[in-house]
Amino acid sequence: MRLYDYIDHYDLANLIKTLWSRPRAFSGGTLAAKATADPDLKTTTTITFVVNNKLCTKTAAATIDLSATTAGVAATAGAGIQAAGKYAAYLVTLTADGTFDCLKGADAATAALALAVLPAPAADTCPVGILAVANTTNPFIVGTTNSDAAGVTFTCTDLSDIPPGYGEGSVYKDTSGE
Numbered sequence: 067m068r069l070y071d072y073i074d075h076y077d078l079a080n081l082i083k084t085l086w087s088r089p090r091a092f093s094g095g096t097l098a099a100k101a102t103a104d105p106d107l108k109t110t111t112t113i114t115f116v117v118n119n120k121l122c123t124k125t126a127a128a129t130i131d132l133s134a135t136t137a138g139v140a141a142t143a144g145a146g147i148q149a150a151g152k153y154a155a156y157l158v159t160l161t162a163d164g165t166f167d168c169l170k171g172a173d174a175a176t177a178a179l180a181l182a183v184l185p186a187p188a189a190d191t192c193p194v195g196i197l198a199v200a201n202t203t204n205p206f207i208v209g210t211t212n213s214d215a216a217g218v219t220f221t222c223t224d225l226s227d228i229p230p231g232y233g234e235g236s237v238y239k240d241t242s243g244e
Contacts, residue, residue, distance in 0.1 A: 094224025
């Protein structure tokens with residue numbers, strides 16, 4: 067017998083519906099810092115993802131201008147600046163039309179705590195990456211502070227979905243044990 071012969075057709079239909087009903091990236095974009103002495107990000111490969119039951123693709127982006135994103139606009143206006151000596155996780159998302167956004171989580175004492183308060187993605191977006199920033203010396207302003215600034219460490223991670231345990235309050239929070 068084949069594997070799908072063991073699965074009830076109703077369950078299989080629900081599984082397929084579940085896979086398509088929530089945003090999910092099927093391939094990562096290889097998210098990375100754009101260059102030294104630069105505050106932006108880039109992707110080096112195509113991202114295939116689903117938003118609102120629609121299969122979308124985003125070709126590699128040579129520049130993701132973080133200053134134009136939600137987190138960047140807030141930071142340049144004086145709100146949402148990452149304090150010196152703190153960690154923060156920034157969620158990178160895509161809309162169906164291929165527009166990147168970046169949302170800042172709360173400042174935290176450790177990287178693990180920063181990931182635990184990763185912000186929930188906005189409606190009609192797909193999470194595609196996390197930018198984790200360790201900041202030891204000066205306030206960090208996303209989209210303004212360079213990735214290689216003194217005391218700053220950028221760590222970029224591709225996402226296909228938000229892992230359980232990341233993002234308290236997220237619509238993706240794992241509630242299976244509750």
